[in-house]
Amino acid sequence: MSHHVSSHLYKWNAGPRRTGHKPDIGVTMKHKISVVLAVTLAALLAGTAPAQAGAQTTVTLEAAASDHDVVTSAATTKVILDTDLRYNTDDMYTLMFLLQADAAGYIDLLGVTTAPPGVRTEVEAQMGLSMLEKVERTDVPLYVGQDRPLDGRWYKDSDFVEMWNLRLRDNMKADLDPNSEVDYSSMQLGGQYDPATHAGVTTKAQPEPAWQFMTKQVKKYPGQVTIMSIGAVTNTALAIKHDPNFAANTAGIYYMGGVTPEDGSNGSGSFNWGSDATAVNVALNADFPKQVLIPSEIANTVKLTKPVMDEIVAADTPVAELLKDVAYPVWEANPQRVQSFWDAVTPAVLMIPSITDRTAVRYMTLADEPGPFLGVIRQWTEGRQPAHLNPIDVVYTVDNDEYWDFVTEILTTNYN
Numbered sequence: 001m002s003h004h005v006s007s008h009l010y011k012w013n014a015g016p017r018r019t020g021h022k023p024d025i026g027v028t029m030k031h032k033i034s035v036v037l038a039v040t041l042a043a044l045l046a047g048t049a050p051a052q053a054g055a056q057t058t059v060t061l062e063a064a065a066s067d068h069d070v071v072t073s074a075a076t077t078k079v080i081l082d083t084d085l086r087y088n089t090d091d092m093y094t095l096m097f098l099l100q101a102d103a104a105g106y107i108d109l110l111g112v113t114t115a116p117p118g119v120r121t122e123v124e125a126q127m128g129l130s131m132l133e134k135v136e137r138t139d140v141p142l143y144v145g146q147d148r149p150l151d152g153r154w155y156k157d158s159d160f161v162e163m164w165n166l167r168l169r170d171n172m173k174a175d176l177d178p179n180s181e182v183d184y185s186s187m188q189l190g191g192q193y194d195p196a197t198h199a200g201v202t203t204k205a206q207p208e209p210a211w212q213f214m215t216k217q218v219k220k221y222p223g224q225v226t227i228m229s230i231g232a233v234t235n236t237a238l239a240i241k242h243d244p245n246f247a248a249n250t251a252g253i254y255y256m257g258g259v260t261p262e263d264g265s266n267g268s269g270s271f272n273w274g275s276d277a278t279a280v281n282v283a284l285n286a287d288f289p290k291q292v293l294i295p296s297e298i299a300n301t302v303k304l305t306k307p308v309m310d311e312i313v314a315a316d317t318p319v320a321e322l323l324k325d326v327a328y329p330v331w332e333a334n335p336q337r338v339q340s341f342w343d344a345v346t347p348a349v350l351m352i353p354s355i356t357d358r359t360a361v362r363y364m365t366l367a368d369e370p371g372p373f374l375g376v377i378r379q380w381t382e383g384r385q386p387a388h389l390n391p392i393d394v395v396y397t398v399d400n401d402e403y404w405d406f407v408t409e410i411l412t413t414n415y416n
């Protein structure tokens with residue numbers, strides 16, 4: 001749990017550490033001042049000083065105050081984030097969003113698992129651990145996920161890859177030669193791999209594979225764990241295959257996945273879903289109590305711009321400091337920059353269901369046989385679906401004003 005981050009980039013002082021231990025005192029807070037008073041009072045009752053550095057805090061907050069209609073709380077909503085995490089991507093913002101939501105008491109973030117298809121999951125883990133150290137949140141455990149698609153056969157078939165002119169990512173290339181060693185230094189990481197941001201990272205990933213963490217947590221907290229799947233669905237599919245009760249015992253799954261046109265016509269697996277179509281079908285067909293899909297098209301309307309970044313980086317929170325150091329320079333260099341915010345819409349839909357503008361129930365499956373249709377999504381509207389398919393709640397748009405207001409509130413509030 002040490003945080004000897006040697007990089008000169010990260011200059012804030014480590015303040016009092018929050019702890020991962022958050023028993024519920026069963027009080028609904030209306031105002032932040034009440035929260036502070038309640039913490040002090042409860043700490044006094046418990047015979048401890050409030051919020052001292054390194055002290056085990058003996059109280060928790062039901063939830064911080066918000067102008068938004070947040071329906072979740074840490075007591076009822078535990079989240080596992082399954083992510084192809086890299087610096088300066090929407091996955092990084094999603095993690096920061098969830099860390100702050102956890103600190104606010106809106107959710108309980110149980111852990112982070114790394115997923116394809118961003119870069120190799122070990123590299124994502126390294127980036128994730130460095131992010132968690134930099135924002136002083138090493139209380140959140142990180143697990144390495146499986147790199148290879150569930151059904152890796154088409155990646156192993158070089159003739160097929162060549163015939164269809166497929167673009168292979170590095171993890172897929174490695175799969176073509178199972179004996180090859182991974183050379184991280186030569187990986188094409190889209191300019192996102194910066195050795196300086198990895199210097200001095202001492203936190204280790206947890207020894208268990210991602211899927212096992214998922215199954216254990218769902219067993220431990222039946223009906224309370226939401227899987228937030230913002231990469232390929234490989235780890236979740238493995239959890240389903242290892243534990244037949246897994247899906248039914250979750251609270252549900254929220255995906256950031258394929259392209260699913262609102263008119264019901266065929267879609268595509270796109271980045272997240274297309275890289276492991278077999279795994280997506282395993283999950284879509286599993287008996288989750290609830291499945292919510294935020295498709296890629298959401299990014300057509302949800303864009304991060306500099307005025308929002310200006311507001312975020314002006315805040316005095318470790319999360320804001322991290323974003324200021326690693327993300328803000330590109331906004332300063334190009335004030336007109338617009339960044340798609342795919343994955344980071346997902347936490348808002350979970351916490352504020354009323355933020356969705358247009359939704360519909362769809363039934364869907366992906367073509368998962370090797371061939372030119374691999375990854376194509378066939379979807380059905382309500383009443384026309386094959387009987388064996390599960391309903392998926394698809395979110396087409398969110399209220400942009402409310403979304404950015406909530407994102408800004410979450411990322412700029414110091415909840416400690």
Ligand SMILES: [Ca+2]
Nearest residue numbers: 084091230231
């Ligand atoms: Ca992602």
